[in-house]
Amino acid sequence: MTDTTTAPEIPRSAIVTAMVLIVGGLAVIFDATIVSIALNTLAEDLRVSVSTIQWVSTGYLLALGVTIPVVGWAQARIGGKRLWMIGLIVFLVTSVACSLAWNAASLITFRVLQGVGGGVMMPLMATLAIQQVPAGANLGRLMATVSLPAALGPILGPVVGGIILTWGSWPWLFWVNVPFCLVGLALAWRFLPADGPPSRVKLDTVGLLLASPGLVGILYGLSNVNKDGGFARIDVWLPTVVGVVLLVAFALWALRRPDTALVDVSLLGRRAVGSSSAVLFLSGASLYGSMLLLPLFFQVIHGSDPLGAALLLIPQGVGALLSRTVAGRYTDLIGARIVAIVGFVVMGLATVPFALADADTGTVWLMVVLLIRGLGMGAVMIPVMSVAFVGLDRAEVPHASIITRLAQQVGGAFGTALLAVILESSIGGASTVEGRVHAFGTAFWWAVGFTVVATAICFALPSRRSVN
The missing domain is CATH 1.20.1250.20 (MFS general substrate transporter like domains)
Structure with a gap:
């Protein structure tokens, strides 16, 4: 690692990028921590079982698993600024849609789509900031800024969620995201560095068909562990084993073609x-x-x-x-x-x-x-x-x-x-x-x-x- 006395300074553009990303990132982090404490309330208000409404969280998690592996390719093809704003728009629209959901099925569907927006944004937060930093620069202070939403979410998310459920109704859980998304979009449009010409890199279709289902299998299997039977349940061990096999196959596939792998x-x-x-x-x-x-x-x-x-x-x-x-x-x-x-x-x-x-x-x-x-x-x-x-x-x-x-x-x-x-x-x-x-x-x-x-x-x- 470069000595701190000779390491390049973190440019102002990287700090500005990090601050812009924080605003939009707070919407994603708050959403996850707020909704996690509302499942019992949602089950009662929508008149479904807790096992059904659990898909509000499970579906979101699985959408992340499908989306995150594609982000590297999508950034190269579309551009980081454009992709960030697309993710933020998807998250904004689906947050409003979640607040207007009329039953459990519609809420779960909108949450899955919301997970796609969140899956785009989560890895981009670090990527876009670090790509503004010259080689050899020290990254500790920059990462302390970029990861700020991850620290604020567990503090404020459950409190905000608890206040809303105590004195309001569950649709307001999703309206909390709207101001962060709107301000985040305005700041991203104004301050994020412009994208260069898009790359014509091809999508690694085989890798996608191995990696995304593999991650979904593991995440889905683990999400069922809290049900009766634990790890012995077939809907736990079977998707988890299949997921691990698919990820191993993806790793073997990707190692042979590092320049074009997903x-x-x-x-x-x-x-x-x-x-x-x-x-x-x-x-x-x-x-x-x-x-x-x-x-x-x-x-x-x-x-x-x-x-x-x-x-x-x-x-x-x-x-x-x-x-x-x-x-x-x-x-x-x-x-x-x-x-x-x-x-x-x-x-x-x-x-x-x-x-x-x-x-x-x-x-x-x-x-x-x-x-x-x-x-x-x-x-x-x-x-x-x-x-x-x-x-x-x-x-x-x-x-x-x-x-x-x-x-x-x-x-x-x-x-x-x-x-x-x-x-x-x-x-x-x-x-x-x-x-x-x-x-x-x-x-x-x-x-x-x-x-x-x-x-x-x-x-x-x-x-x-x-x-x-």
Whole structure:
């Protein structure tokens, strides 16, 4: 990695691009965190079962899996600015459509289409900003800016959703996206760098027919784990196995033609991309898995309502915000490895109190612990996301962005599924408070385990002086 004293400065255009992307990106992040707490309300108001309305989230997730692998090709063919604005327009129109849905089927359909817009935007956020940066520049502070929506979403999303469901109606969950989309479109039109002439690169049709169904199979299978039977269900293991086989076939196909593949998986052979993808998989498992456990812990063990549980989680988001700037600065100064290790150690240590907590554990103490846990979360994400792009050519950046985004997405689905099964199997026969406390403790110890494994893998991250 280039020494910080000689590394090129981050140009103003990259900072402006990052700030513009944040506005539109907030709509995608808020949408996911707001809707996740509204499923019971949607089921009641639309008069369907929770298993049916779950497709509001599942369909969105599967649409992401189909769309994200195509983004690299679409950017080359259409242009980054045009593609970002198309994704934002799709997200805007489908958000309004979701708010006007007349039954569960229409809402699920609009959510799937909304997932296409979100799938376009998510990997582009990092790609468009990093492509404005000269080779050899330090990326820590830039990534601290680009990934800001991911930090704000878990803080504000559940709170906003809880407020809307407490004093309003569910259609307003989707109207929240509209101002972000409108302002984001205006800023993108004015400030994003103009696209060059479009490329005539051909779509890797075989790769698309392998990668997208493969990701859909894995994500769909893992989304069914929380049903009776867990991993033994045929609609869990069969699509997951088929998905893994298809992704292996895609990898073999892509390795033979890195210049024309839908996603250049040969980048995983680079130390920076491979190690950061592995860490992002595990950090996704820990982050999204804990997003499942923490609100349920406060509701089941401490008796909070959904809005109260969301408010109690604010310190974790505040901690993540506070540590981001520092993490970005130290990533540029001492490298990703040390910062990520410290972050995961803090995360793991701050998860242990929840594994030991019971109904009598003080809420103030747990909020302090969440603040510390958030500091670790913020310190983890910046270096791991930054190091994946170090040393890459401009044309390789979109592929690395897709790979790391999918690693985090699949890791999140895996972690959520695994912790849901562990919690369900432990709490299923628990008829006492002590039994439920023990069930949550078991699940939190597994979350600690994710961070321990991630810490070990962080030692494979490049040092400040070596990235390949």
